[in-house]
Amino acid sequence: MLTKGKVLRALKQVEEPDLRQNIVDLNIVKSIKIKRKNIDLDLSLITQGYSSKKANFEEKIKEVLSSIGAKSISLRFNTMTKKEQADLAEKLKGSKIASNTQGPSLMNRNSQTTFIAVSSGKGGVGKSTVTVNLAVALANQGWRVGLIDADIYGYSVPQMMGITEKPLMIDSLTLPVEKYGVKVISMGFFNQPEEPVMWRGPMLGKTLRYFFEGVYWPKLDYMLIDLPPGTGDIALDIHTMLPRSKDIIVSTPQTTASHIAERAGSMAIRNKRELIGVVENMSYLLLATGEKEYIFGKNGATELANSLDTELLVQVPIGAPNHQSFDSNDAYAVYHSESVHGEIFGELADKVILKTSYSKAVQEVQ
CATH class of the missing domain: 3.30.300.130 (Fe-S cluster assembly (FSCA))
Structure with a gap:
């Protein structure tokens, strides 16, 4: 019955x-x-x-x-109705439904989410490409992944991932947009593409905090944060807001780029944040013969990793996704998992998982 x-x-x-x-x-x-x-x-x-x-x-x-x-x-x-939406938003903000543990904030001290800030000393080294493909690789392995595009002035993640959908709003609460299994929030969802963001420091901090506390984040295993290049306001805010965040530094083989990237790594070390390692992007050009041509030189990122007392995680060759090989949906920076680049980012995800799992085990023992 x-x-x-x-x-x-x-x-x-x-x-x-x-x-x-x-x-x-x-x-x-x-x-x-x-x-x-x-x-x-x-x-x-x-x-x-x-x-x-x-x-x-x-x-x-x-x-x-x-x-x-x-x-x-x-x-x-x-x-x-608007009243029902407002009631639901309050329920999501203040109840166990919305939280990773017992509170409404993603930054709850008891959160089981691993935060990973991806940074670089300068722009143009492929930091966002690394962040996006690492996020997708982690999601492909079944992990629950979020991505905050914290480069407020130079946001690029939505376009890189081919996201045209806007976030759903429930009263004053924003839901991240999901693509390739990754939940994403970015200034690009709220700003016209042709309009520059001309804000001073306080507005940047408020926006960044909203991305953490004004967005409905479900339970996540990993939250990746694509930082703007350098060691400015947003990087400082992230270090303050997320003292337990871990860092990945992205550089190229050029000695000049690696020297500049060292500043971002030194900033993490001074703030007692764990360095997962260094990713060298645009390491070489893979020729049709299988040989590697080192257009931008060699060993820059290796020297960077050594100076920061950390590991060179992977070396990513120069290239672009072959969109004819899979349904790209205009995601011009996402590599298929079975491509050469996709396999390298899969290897990067494996190393991140191992390193962060070890860190969690040590924390539990302590």
């Missing part, structure tokens, strides 16, 4: 497509009517624009209700 209790227990298996929380706890199920084996449901969606997500959502609801014996299922969808 079908009962409301049995229906609600079944519906707890259904996740809201964007929030990834069950629709019963989110109060999306508004009414249930049962007549023999026929079920009528009224549900309130956060927004109307679900498209393909809504189709999968409906299919999952019908699947779980059929599994408990329903023969006929009728679904009626409405959109949440």
